[in-house]
Amino acid sequence: MGAQGTPQITFAIPYYDKLYYLREAVASVLAQTRSDWLLLIVDDAGPEPADALVAELGDDRITLFRNDRNLGLAGNWNTAAAMATTPWVTLLHADDRLHPDYASEVLAAADRNPALAAIFTDTDIIDADGRPARSLPETVKRFARRPDHDHDVVGDEGLAAILANNYVMCPTLCYRTDLAVDHPFDARWRMVMDLDHTAALLLAGHTLHGIRRPLYSYRRHNLNQTTSLTASSVRFEEEIALYRELVETAQAKGWARSTKTARRRWMVRVHLLTQVGIDVLGRRFRPARSKLSLLCSDFGPTRRLDRA
Numbered sequence: 001m002g003a004q005g006t007p008q009i010t011f012a013i014p015y016y017d018k019l020y021y022l023r024e025a026v027a028s029v030l031a032q033t034r035s036d037w038l039l040l041i042v043d044d045a046g047p048e049p050a051d052a053l054v055a056e057l058g059d060d061r062i063t064l065f066r067n068d069r070n071l072g073l074a075g076n077w078n079t080a081a082a083m084a085t086t087p088w089v090t091l092l093h094a095d096d097r098l099h100p101d102y103a104s105e106v107l108a109a110a111d112r113n114p115a116l117a118a119i120f121t122d123t124d125i126i127d128a129d130g131r132p133a134r135s136l137p138e139t140v141k142r143f144a145r146r147p148d149h150d151h152d153v154v155g156d157e158g159l160a161a162i163l164a165n166n167y168v169m170c171p172t173l174c175y176r177t178d179l180a181v182d183h184p185f186d187a188r189w190r191m192v193m194d195l196d197h198t199a200a201l202l203l204a205g206h207t208l209h210g211i212r213r214p215l216y217s218y219r220r221h222n223l224n225q226t227t228s229l230t231a232s233s234v235r236f237e238e239e240i241a242l243y244r245e246l247v248e249t250a251q252a253k254g255w256a257r258s259t260k261t262a263r264r265r266w267m268v269r270v271h272l273l274t275q276v277g278i279d280v281l282g283r284r285f286r287p288a289r290s291k292l293s294l295l296c297s298d299f300g301p302t303r304r305l306d307r308a
Helices: 019-030 051-057 072-083 102-112 136-141 155-164 177-182 193-203 225-231 234-253 256-264 266-281 285-299 301-307
Strands: 009-015 037-043 062-066 088-091 118-126 151-154 174-176 207-219
Touching: 009 019, 009 072, 009 102, 019 037, 019 051, 037 072, 051 062, 072 088, 072 177, 072 193, 088 102, 088 177, 102 118, 102 174, 102 207, 151 155, 155 193, 155 234, 155 256, 174 177, 193 207, 193 234, 234 256, 234 266, 234 285, 266 285
Parallel strands: 009 037, 009 088, 037 062, 118 207
Antiparallel strands: 088 174, 118 174, 151 207
């Protein structure tokens, strides 16, 4: 284990706006039980600069960098990861919070196996005001088949498990910094960058490690991108497109379980159908029709692409 005075992990926060949430995220870093961390805030040329907040804290472990222009989500994530100088980096979302023992737990796992590509943890969900909350996706994921103890995710079996029900919450991931740079996030995606990145690491032969304790608080609110892209069809369009790509990639690698799971993508389809029902109940008929059309097309002639 590194000495407490030697930085081992960077908490890189890609930031755009909502300074009041950023303040909570920074406070959760300051509350870590380990002190061998650095905090990097990468401001993507947003409307609410964080200069005053950083100056107010007066902690030399905290650095603020402001992009000259807006790079978008993937660009800012890649910039944040590339600027990390420690062995490990976590891309902490600016509206989320860490539990105090996050750094201690993930670095202990890293010490046990330094060759890991990334470490992820369980989460709890909070609402816009920071109160405990529940959401449909997290409720469904509680029933996912996965080990109830800390475990490695690797190879065909590991990728198939994630494709069946993506239980890896992206913001909890602590990456080996060199691999985060070698495998950048793909700017094609707005919603599935995390799943695409996780799949790429596994397909490249790397190992992820899961800690079955909630060490991260993920905020669900109407202003976050996940909520807005789920309300439209963008989330599901991207998921279907990515799964189709993974059918081909996994099949070429000879990963039969992942190929089969990506081809069926039943969790994506069930979620899409559920969202159609939610839209209808909310009298949002145009989004409901759009999602239903997407679901029907995924079962239609284009599905032959998955059988190639």
